[in-house]
Amino acid sequence: MTDPIKSLRTGPDAPPFLIAGPCVIEDRDxxxxxxxxxxxxxxxxxxxxxxxxxxxxxNRTSIGSFRGPGSDEGLRILEEIRREFGVPVISDIHSPEQAKSAAEVLDYVQIPALLCRQTDLIVAAAKTGKPVNIKKGQFLAPWDMENIVQKARSAGNGQVLLTERGTAFGYNNLVVDMRSMGxxxxxxxPVIFDATHSVQLPGGQGNKSGGDRRQAPPLAKAAIAAGADGLFMETHFDPDNALCDGPNSVTFEMMEALLPQIVAIKAIVDGGGIA
Structure with a gap:
């Protein structure tokens, strides 16, 4: 079938889709x-x-954490990327007041996991008419997302995506329940699996979060096998020196090795085997 969500195809015989990039806009280059x-x-x-x-x-760990360039410069960079590479762009908003201006540039509006129950924020994002990706809070069960979806639909927007990004498992740790996809x-x-935030250790380094990027590829493969339609993966050419979420971001080399495997797994799940 074809989704109304920007012509993304999901279901049997559809390739997995990818949402990826750096955690934060560090600079244009x-x-x-x-x-x-x-x-x-x-x-x-x-x-x-x-x-x-x-x-x-x-929603960074510390007051001293790098937050990005702000909306004006950040949206200009995102608009340039869309124009230069011919790809849609997505970013998150944190208040209802940001929705309208962000939607003038973004193809998709994202709701951060920690804000996924904020009714006014979800409704404002939905009212833009843009597809809305809502990340499941680390504190929620997967079935709790039904009520959140209804908030977006109440605003007349049926273009909703949901993203699994792990569940709080004690202090400074997350665990993934693969049943969440189904x-x-x-x-x-459509359901997306955030493979890199799921291996984050929130606040695990005192004044910043830690993580273990080595675990992202096996979890990504498991999620596609469990029925996820797409993946969300923070990607960086030098994650050890990234300004945000470096420990859980994957390298270019990891992404090059993983993506063909993801395509093959999706084909097997759909019953088509490997071409």
């Missing part, structure tokens, strides 16, 4: 370099691609 790599790779593998980077990370798909929304 970094974003362009990452977008160029991911655009080239996804086109080679036949994977629909959406570029993601945050222009303002309002449960959230019962809402009728």
């Amino acid at each position: 970094t974003c362009l370099r990452i977008a160029e790599f991911l655009t080239r790779l996804t086109r080679k593998e036949g994977v629909p691609y959406i570029f993601k980077a945050s222009y303002d990370k309002a 449960i959230m798909k019962e809402t009728g929304c």
